[in-house]
Amino acid sequence: MSDPAEPLPFTPAAEGDVNASPQRAAWQAEMLDANARAWLAEDARWFLHQSLSTPCLNVLHSARNAEIEDLQGRAYLDFHGNCVHQVGFGNPRVVAAIIQQLQELPFCPRRYTNTTAIKLARKLASLAPGDLNRVLFAPGGAEAIGMAIQLARVATGRFKTISMWDSFHGATLEASSVGGETLFRSRLGPLLPGCEHVPPPDPWHCPWDCRGECRLKCADYIEYVLEKEGDVAAVISETVRSAPFIPPPDYWRRVRAACDRHGALLILDEIPTGLGRTGRMFACEHYGIVPDMLVLGKGLGGGVMPLAALIARDPLNVAADRALGHYTHEKNPVAAAAALATIEFIQSENVLDHVNELSAYALGRLRETQARHPLIGDVRGLGLMLGVELVRDRATMTRACAEAERVMYECLRRGLSFKVTMGNILQLTPALTITREQLTRALDILEDALRAVEA
Numbered sequence: 001m002s003d004p005a006e007p008l009p010f011t012p013a014a015e016g017d018v019n020a021s022p023q024r025a026a027w028q029a030e031m032l033d034a035n036a037r038a039w040l041a042e043d044a045r046w047f048l049h050q051s052l053s054t055p056c057l058n059v060l061h062s063a064r065n066a067e068i069e070d071l072q073g074r075a076y077l078d079f080h081g082n083c084v085h086q087v088g089f090g091n092p093r094v095v096a097a098i099i100q101q102l103q104e105l106p107f108c109p110r111r112y113t114n115t116t117a118i119k120l121a122r123k124l125a126s127l128a129p130g131d132l133n134r135v136l137f138a139p140g141g142a143e144a145i146g147m148a149i150q151l152a153r154v155a156t157g158r159f160k161t162i163s164m165w166d167s168f169h170g171a172t173l174e175a176s177s178v179g180g181e182t183l184f185r186s187r188l189g190p191l192l193p194g195c196e197h198v199p200p201p202d203p204w205h206c207p208w209d210c211r212g213e214c215r216l217k218c219a220d221y222i223e224y225v226l227e228k229e230g231d232v233a234a235v236i237s238e239t240v241r242s243a244p245f246i247p248p249p250d251y252w253r254r255v256r257a258a259c260d261r262h263g264a265l266l267i268l269d270e271i272p273t274g275l276g277r278t279g280r281m282f283a284c285e286h287y288g289i290v291p292d293m294l295v296l297g298k299g300l301g302g303g304v305m306p307l308a309a310l311i312a313r314d315p316l317n318v319a320a321d322r323a324l325g326h327y328t329h330e331k332n333p334v335a336a337a338a339a340l341a342t343i344e345f346i347q348s349e350n351v352l353d354h355v356n357e358l359s360a361y362a363l364g365r366l367r368e369t370q371a372r373h374p375l376i377g378d379v380r381g382l383g384l385m386l387g388v389e390l391v392r393d394r395a396t397m398t399r400a401c402a403e404a405e406r407v408m409y410e411c412l413r414r415g416l417s418f419k420v421t422m423g424n425i426l427q428l429t430p431a432l433t434i435t436r437e438q439l440t441r442a443l444d445i446l447e448d449a450l451r452a453v454e455a
Contacts, residue, residue: 024057027409032058036071051183063089066431066438068417077442079418079428083242083272086299087345088433094302094341101337108331117331120339127281127343128311130290136310136325137332141271141297142170144308147325148236148267148293149174149192151312154319156265158233160194162225166422167200167238169269178236196229198222200237201247204378204389204397212378214248223258234265234292239283242272242429243421244387246380252287259292265316271297271308272385276346276432279356279383286382292316302342305335351432355383358439362386362428365443373450375403386428388446399424403453410449416442 032040039059047054062069065088068078078085087094101116108114117137125133138144153159163169165180176184177192180200185191201218203210208217226232235255240246259266268291273283275296280286282294293316297308310325329335346352363381366388370376377391377400390400390407401423408420419427426446430439 021405023405023409027412028057031072031074031413033072039071065089065091066434074415076412076415076417077430077434077438077445079416079430079442081303081429081431082298083277083429084298084301085303085431086275086277087302087342087351088431089303091302091342091345091433093345094304094338097337097341098302098304098334101334105333108333110326110328110330113331114333114336116333116336116340120336123340123343124296124309124311128294129282129285131314132290132294132311133314134312134317136312137330137336138308138310138325138327139306139329140170141269141295141308142172142175143325143327144271144295144297144310145169145178145236145269146172146174147310148295148312149178149234150322150324151293151310151316151319152234152265152267154322154324155316156233156263158231158264160196160229160232161234161236162196162198162222162229162232162264163236164200164238164241165197166202166243167241167269169236169238169271196225196232198225200241200245201251202241202243202245214251216248216250216254219251219254219258222255223262226258226262226264230262232262232264234267235259236267236269238269238271238273239287240273240278240382240385242385243425243427244380244382244385246382247287249287252284252289256289256291265292267291267293267295269295271295272299272429275299275342276351276355277383277385277429279352279359281346281352283382300339300342301335302338305332305338307332307335307339346432349433355432358434358436359383359386361436362439362443365440369443369447369450373447373454375400375407375450375454381428384428384430384432384434388426388428390424390426406453407446407449410452411445414445414448416445416449 036059044055059071060068061071067075069075121135124135136147161178163178167180169175169179171184177195180197198221199206199218203212203214268284270283292313294311301307366379370379375390377394377397378389380387390404392398392400404420404424421427
């Protein structure tokens with residue numbers, strides 16, 4: 001249908017749902033017209049409701065490069081994008097590659113392969129560090145995490161894992177088990193056995209009271225658990241937490257050495273951070289280490305196609321008699337074409353240089369803003385993955401969660417969209433193709449919003 005024939009009454013999220021808040025309801029009452037309300041009511045009528053998804057905030061009409069536009073024609077700089085928009089939304093090269101592949105070979109049944117998928121696997125192996133040169137594809141990042149867990153079990157003969165509290169690896173049962181967010185772990189019944197968790201490298205909120213300067217006690221604790229358990233298959237972690245937590249330079253070198261000493265594999269999740277987000281093709285390159293497995297997703301499909309990849313070291317090619325990732329779209333040629341076009345664009349357009357240049361500018365601007373606004377407790381970032389932590393007291397770093405929500409809706413009113421994570425961290429992840437002018441406009445909007453909330 002082109003329009004809702006009989007618009008259902010618009011109802012915000014139910015009381016008790018994490019989507020529900022007075023700020024959200026006030027924003028919708030102010031910003032949505034009757035057409036948007038009718039479509040949102042239709043959405044709420046037909047989709048199963050779930051936290052962070054349905055009911056929805058608004059209805060989109062288009063997405064181009066660094067911006068999204070709603071049904072009412074309002075444009076927003078999208079600093080959320082689910083981290084899929086490394087090359088911008090609707091990148092012409094990605095779209096052209098998809099169209100061409102659709103016309104030639106739209107699908108590849110299992111038992112067969114195709115040249116596009118082979119070229120993508122070869123390309124990823126050539127880009128990945130060290131001997132990471134064996135690849136499996138999956139429809140999404142959570143499924144790729146599941147494949148990594150299964151391969152670790154096969155390769156080591158063990159089943160235990162160590163992962164981080166506050167981490168996110170996807171919403172499947174496997175990914176939720178190794179993940180560390182309560183929202184994705186609670187009320188599910190028994191999770192996977194053997195999933196041990198440790199504190200993340202978050203120096204502002206860690207149990208060792210590092211007060212902003214990590215002393216690597218968290219890395220030492222991983223070795224402590226490895227030694228005490230004695231039979232851990234793998235340590236699984238995001239190289240850099242999307243919030244972000246940015247581990248110090250020696251963190252991953254110390255964890256890599258601990259894994260080697262205790263016979264555990266190291267699996268790094270770069271689903272949101274790989275392919276240039278941090279200013280390097282892969283975030284682990286900042287730390288000079290090679291994991292045993294690397295997981296990519298999100299932006300790999302060019303912001304259009306769902307696609308993820310597991311890249312493993314050559315000696316881990318030990319599961320020929322198993323089905324680690326028996327997915328219908330395992331070697332989807334259209335998704336592979338989108339990924340090849342994405343990587344070619346990143347390389348040919350010098351996107352990494354652009355990211356590093358804008359990163360230095362953005363961090364400088366944000367630190368200047370921090371000096372003017374006591375609500376900002378910390379600014380951190382790597383590449384164009386930026387975090388602004390809002391606090392009520394810089395001495396205690398008490399989280400300013402209500403204020404963070406107010407800042408987000410003030411920014412939405414002014415044309416800037418982003419995600420609030422962990423309750424008080426403004427997570428800013430724009431398209432890597434964003435211009436300096438667009439970035440300046442976004443940072444101006446953020447400061448205006450802070451000013452309004454602090455008034």
